Amino acid sequence: MISIYSSTAILIFSCVVAAILGAVLGSFLNCAAGRLAKDQPFIKGRSHCPACGHDLSVLDLVPVFSWLFLRGKCRHCGAKISPRYLITELLFAALTVACLLRFDLTVLCLRNWIFICCLFCLSLVDFESKIIPNGTLLIAAGAWLVAEPFLFESWTRTLAHVGTGVAISGGMLLISLVMDKVLQRESLGGGDVKLFAVVGLYLGLLPSMFALILSCILGLAVNLPRQRGNSEPFPFGPWIAVATVVMLFCGQAVVEWYLGFMGVSSTPAILL
Numbered sequence: 252m253i254s255i256y257s258s259t260a261i262l263i264f265s266c267v268v269a270a271i272l273g274a275v276l277g278s279f280l281n282c283a284a285g286r287l288a289k290d291q292p293f294i295k296g297r298s299h300c301p302a303c304g305h306d307l308s309v310l311d312l313v314p315v316f317s318w319l320f321l322r323g324k325c326r327h328c329g330a331k332i333s334p335r336y337l338i339t340e341l342l343f344a345a346l347t348v349a350c351l352l353r354f355d356l357t358v359l360c361l362r363n364w365i366f367i368c369c370l371f372c373l374s375l376v377d378f379e380s381k382i383i384p385n386g387t388l389l390i391a392a393g394a395w396l397v398a399e400p401f402l403f404e405s406w407t408r409t410l411a412h413v414g415t416g417v418a419i420s421g422g423m424l425l426i427s428l429v430m431d432k433v434l435q436r437e438s439l440g441g442g443d444v445k446l447f448a449v450v451g452l453y454l455g456l457l458p459s460m461f462a463l464i465l466s467c468i469l470g471l472a473v474n475l476p477r478q479r480g481n482s483e484p485f486p487f488g489p490w491i492a493v494a495t496v497v498m499l500f501c502g503q504a505v506v507e508w509y510l511g512f513m514g515v516s517s518t519p520a521i522l523l
């Protein structure tokens with residue numbers, strides 16, 4: 252089997268390729284998310300400057316470098332270009348390299364990377380429009396389904412992952428319905444509930460529970476101080492995405508540590 256760890260030269264080359272691929276895809280996902288948030292078709296038409304309307308050429312569209320060389324300004328009208336472009340391109344390049352380093356050149360790496368693409372895109376859309384697009388969830392669930400025969404370990408494990416998705420999203424749906432009644436407003440978006448169904452498929456029982464707890468902690472810690480007197484719901488999808496990526500990368504280690512702490516010596520397949 253090919254491994255990026257077979258030599259230092261291959262490792263460096265793989266990381267550089269992954270970083271370039273990640274920056275290009277980060278740029279595409281950012282653009283697609285911006286269009287999805289505005290309910291526009293996400294691959295239609297060329298990108299243009301929102302201030303002067305000039306079509307952007309190849310020189311304006313080189314990820315990371317264009318923004319740096321143009322010092323965050325449009326080449327034609329000098330209007331400021333949001334640092335969001337630079338940040339998303341760098342962040343997704345880093346995530347792609349991290350995914351490759353963690354999972355090596357495997358089907359698991361490709362599957363998890365597609366999932367991270369979907370999480371990244373839906374986070375950007377949710378931040379902007381408080382909507383989680385169904386398309387991103389369908390692509391993520393499809394990638395899981397296609398990869399499962401290649402990664403199959405046992406029926407117990409596969410069914411446990413499907414069951415986790417159903418149980419977590421079902422439980423959250425029930426809680427949100429009760430909270431909607433109590434608070435007399437929408438407490439949790441339908442997109443968040445559907446997102447947890449997909450998270451369950453990927454993570455399995457215990458890592459999904461940890462992701463749920465971590466996402467609540469992150470979401471509340473960041474948003475509650477800003478919510479005072481404001482009853483508007485805040486986007487929860489990005490925090491679910493952050494917690495899910497953390498558990499995707501180190502869920503097994505966290506679960507093993509937790510079970511060891513609880514005095515359980517071997518990890519039953521149904522929990523992971």
Ligand SMILES: [Zn+2]
Binds near residue numbers: 303325327328
């Ligand atoms: Zn312009």
